[in-house]
Amino acid sequence: MTEIRLASLQGGAIALGSDTIAAFRQTLRGSLSLPQEPGYDEARTIWNAMIDRHPGAVVRCRGAADIARAVRFAREHGLILAVRGGGHNIAGNAVCEDGLLIDLSQMRSVRIDPVVRSARVEPGATLADFDREAQAFGLATPLGINSTTGVAGLTLGGGFGWLSRKFGLACDNLISADVITAEGELLQASATENSDLFWALHGGGGNFGVVSSFEFRQHSVGPMVLSGLIVHPFARAKEILAGYREVAARAPDELTVWVVLRQAPPLPFLPPEVHGKEVLVFAVCYTDDEASGNRALEPLRALGQPIADVIGMQPYAAWQSAFDPLLTPGAYNYWKSHNFVELSDDLFGILTSYAARLPTPECEVFIGQVGGAINRVAVDATAYPHRGANFVMNVHTRWRDRADERRSIDWARQLFTETAPHATGGVYVNFMPEDETERVPSAYGANYSRLAALKVKYDPGNLFRLNQNVQPAAERPAA
Numbered sequence: 001m002t003e004i005r006l007a008s009l010q011g012g013a014i015a016l017g018s019d020t021i022a023a024f025r026q027t028l029r030g031s032l033s034l035p036q037e038p039g040y041d042e043a044r045t046i047w048n049a050m051i052d053r054h055p056g057a058v059v060r061c062r063g064a065a066d067i068a069r070a071v072r073f074a075r076e077h078g079l080i081l082a083v084r085g086g087g088h089n090i091a092g093n094a095v096c097e098d099g100l101l102i103d104l105s106q107m108r109s110v111r112i113d114p115v116v117r118s119a120r121v122e123p124g125a126t127l128a129d130f131d132r133e134a135q136a137f138g139l140a141t142p143l144g145i146n147s148t149t150g151v152a153g154l155t156l157g158g159g160f161g162w163l164s165r166k167f168g169l170a171c172d173n174l175i176s177a178d179v180i181t182a183e184g185e186l187l188q189a190s191a192t193e194n195s196d197l198f199w200a201l202h203g204g205g206g207n208f209g210v211v212s213s214f215e216f217r218q219h220s221v222g223p224m225v226l227s228g229l230i231v232h233p234f235a236r237a238k239e240i241l242a243g244y245r246e247v248a249a250r251a252p253d254e255l256t257v258w259v260v261l262r263q264a265p266p267l268p269f270l271p272p273e274v275h276g277k278e279v280l281v282f283a284v285c286y287t288d289d290e291a292s293g294n295r296a297l298e299p300l301r302a303l304g305q306p307i308a309d310v311i312g313m314q315p316y317a318a319w320q321s322a323f324d325p326l327l328t329p330g331a332y333n334y335w336k337s338h339n340f341v342e343l344s345d346d347l348f349g350i351l352t353s354y355a356a357r358l359p360t361p362e363c364e365v366f367i368g369q370v371g372g373a374i375n376r377v378a379v380d381a382t383a384y385p386h387r388g389a390n391f392v393m394n395v396h397t398r399w400r401d402r403a404d405e406r407r408s409i410d411w412a413r414q415l416f417t418e419t420a421p422h423a424t425g426g427v428y429v430n431f432m433p434e435d436e437t438e439r440v441p442s443a444y445g446a447n448y449s450r451l452a453a454l455k456v457k458y459d460p461g462n463l464f465r466l467n468q469n470v471q472p473a474a475e476r477p478a479a
C-alpha cells in the first residue's frame with residue numbers, strides 16, 4: 001500500500017501515507033477496512049439501494065474509544081465524515097463518497113435493568129435487538145414499525161411507532177446519552193449534564209456528535225398485544241377513510257391505527273382474487289389488555305365490510321417485525337412525506353386517485369397516526385418540533401427495475417405537490433429523501449435557530465455535516 005486519497009472537508013482529496021493509515025489502524029479495537037478489504041462492502045451497503053457510495057475508508061467501531069479516535073482522525077486530517085447506525089435512512093447520509101465512514105453496526109449490545117426499567121443500548125442495535133432483549137422482561141420503549149431499522153438514527157430524529165401515542169417518541173424516552181463530540185471528547189448528556197446537548201439530541205439528528213450509548217426509559221408492554229390488520233376493498237376507500245377520521249379523533253392513547261393504501265400482497269388470509277389488487281389496510285396495535293382493546297376497536301370494526309380482519313393477541317416482538325417482509329433491504333426507494341393536523345375529504349380524494357395508479361406493486365401510501373402523548377410535550381421542550389401533527393403521511397415508492405425509477409419518483413412528487421395544501425408544511429426529518437435539502441428548516445421548524453446556535457457551540461466547523469444538516473448559525477447565509 002502506498003497512499004490513500006480521502007475526500008476533504010474543503011473539497012478535493014487529501015493523500016494519506018501508508019504509515020499514517022497503519023498507525024491509525026493500530027489504535028483501533030475494531031477494524032479499518034479499505035476498498036476491497038473484508039467488511040468494506042458490508043459496511044457501505046445500506047437499506048436503500050439507490051445509495052451506492054464508496055467511502056475511502058471505513059472504521060468498524062467496537063466501542064466509544066474507536067468512535068473518538070475516528071472522529072479525531074477525521075478532524076485532524078480535515079476529512080469528510082459519515083456516521084452509520086442501522087443504515088436505514090432513506091437519504092443515505094450514512095455513507096459518504098471517498099470520505100471516512102464511522103460504521104457502528106457491530107456495536108449492538110442491549111442491557112436491560114428490569115428493576116429500574118431502563119435500557120442501555122449501543123448505537124448499532126436494530127429495533128429487533130432492542131425489542132427482543134426488552135420483551136424478555138415484559139418491557140419496551142417506543143420505536144418504529146420495521147425491526148431492521150437502527151435505534152440510533154430513529155431516536156435522534158424523533159422516532160414513533162405503535163407505542164408512541166401512549167408513551168411518547170423514542171427520543172422522549174431518552175434518559176441520557178454518551179456523545180463523542182466534534183473535538184473527539186466523550187460527554188454525557190442528560191437533563192442535568194450538558195442539558196443543551198441533550199435537548200438537541202431529541203430530534204436534531206446526527207448534527208451534534210456521535211452517540212456511543214443510549215439510555216432509555218422502559219414501560220410494561222405485552223409480551224402479548226392485540227394487533228394485526230383489517231383489509232378493506234379499495235372501491236369503498238373514501239367512505240372507509242372518512243370513518244377512520246372519526247375513529248382516530250376519538251381513539252384512546254392505547255390505540256394506534258395506521259392506514260396503508262397499496263396492492264394486496266399474496267398473504268394466506270386474503271382470497272387469491274384480491275392478490276395484486278389495490279386495498280385499504282388498517283394496521284392496528286392496542287397497548288393494554290385484550291378486553292379493553294376489543295372494546296376500543298369496535299368503532300373501527302364497524303366500518304364497511306372488510307375482506308379480512310386478522311387482529312388478535314400476538315407477541316409484541318412479532319408484531320414489531322410483521323412488516324419486515326414488505327420492507328426488505330436491497331430495493332430502490334424514494335419517499336415524500338407530509339404532516340397533517342386533520343384529514344379532509346379532498347385529501348382522501350387525492351390519495352385514492354393516486355393509489356389507483358401505483359407505479360409498481362411495491363409502492364404504497366401510508367398514514368401513520370401520531371398525537372396522544374407525543375403531542376402533550378411543548379414544541380420547545382425538545383428539538384423535535386411537530387407536536388401539533390396528528391398524522392404523518394409517507395409516500396413510499398419502491399421498485400426493482402431501474403426502468404421504473406422515473407415514473408415512480410414523478411408519481412411521488414406529484415402526489416406530494418397535490419396534497420401540500422392540506423399539510424402543515426413541517427416534515428419528519430427521518431422521512432426526508434436526499435434531494436430535500438431546501439426543506440431542512442421545515443424539519444426543525446421553530447427550533448431551527450436554537451439548533452443552529454448549539455451547532456456553533458458543539459460543532460462550529462460542521463464536521464458532522466452528512467445528515468439533514470443544521471449549519472452553524474454564523475455560517476448561514478444572511479436571509
Ligand code: FAD
Pocket residue numbers: 047083084085086087088089090092093094095104123143144145146148149150151152153154155156157158159160161205206207209210211212327430431466467468
Ligand atoms: P442510518 O442511515 O444508519 O443513520 C441515519 C443518520 O443518523 C446518519 O446519517 C447519521 O447522521 C445519524 N446517526 C446514526 N447513528 C448515529 C449515532 N450513533 N450518533 C449520531 N448520529 C447518528 N421512523 C420512525 O420514526 N418510525 C417508523 O416506523 C419508521 N419506519 C421505517 C421503516 C423503514 C423500512 C425505514 C427504511 C425507515 C423507517 N423509519 C421510521 C425512518 C428511520 O427512523 C430513519 O431511517 C432512521 O434514520 C434510521 O436510523 P438508522 O440508524 O437505521 O439509519
